Amino acid sequence: MNFILNTGRTIWQGQAIESGKDLQMYVDAAAVCNMNKDQMESMDLKDGDNIEVVSEFGDVVVKVVTAKEELPDVMIYIPMGPWANRVIRPNTDSTATPSFKNIPVEINPTDEAVLDMPTLMKGYNKISNY
Numbered sequence: 001m002n003f004i005l006n007t008g009r010t011i012w013q014g015q016a017i018e019s020g021k022d023l024q025m026y027v028d029a030a031a032v033c034n035m036n037k038d039q040m041e042s043m044d045l046k047d048g049d050n051i052e053v054v055s056e057f058g059d060v061v062v063k064v065v066t067a068k069e070e071l072p073d074v075m076i077y078i079p080m081g082p083w084a085n086r087v088i089r090p091n092t093d094s095t096a097t098p099s100f101k102n103i104p105v106e107i108n109p110t111d112e113a114v115l116d117m118p119t120l121m122k123g124y125n126k127i128s129n130y
Contacts, residue, residue: 001043003035003076005053005103007084024116030081031114033107034067039074045109052110053078053087055103060086060120061112076107082120 033051045051051064053076060083071077078084080100089099115123 001039001107003039003074003105003107005055005076005078005084005087005105007078007080007088007100009080026081027114027116030079031062031083032078033062033064034071034077035064035107036071036073037066040064040066043107043109050110050112050114052108052112054106054108055087055089057089057103058086060084061110061114063114076105082117083114086120 033053035045040046045064047065049064050061052059052061062078062083067077078087084100087105088103
């Protein structure tokens with residue numbers, strides 16, 4: 001199913017960064033995809049299920065969670081971090097900042113595991129469609 005990805009900072013992700021990016025706390029805070037409950041139900045997804053997020057720039061596996069606040073239709077939200085970075089547009093258009101908003105993505109349920117940050121980082125150069 002197709003969605004529009006937006007990313008940004010969250011309180012939990014910021015707190016987890018301060019604790020340590022190699023901790024499970026950081027994975028739990030940043031390797032998640034917030035989605036509206038009705039959209040999750042239409043895809044037969046439950047909180048904590050693994051999904052693959054695919055864009056023209058790459059792919060990543062994260063856990064899906066019910067958005068605490070209703071998102072606009074077809075929008076999903078992943079906190080900024082290495083998991084979101086796998087699927088955002090890397091070109092900075094001379095701004096030194098990649099595009100963190102309005103990224104077309106496809107979501108698929110998956111049995112693949114969510115990678116911890118060190119493992120995820122080792123695979124960064126293996127996928128590049130840009």
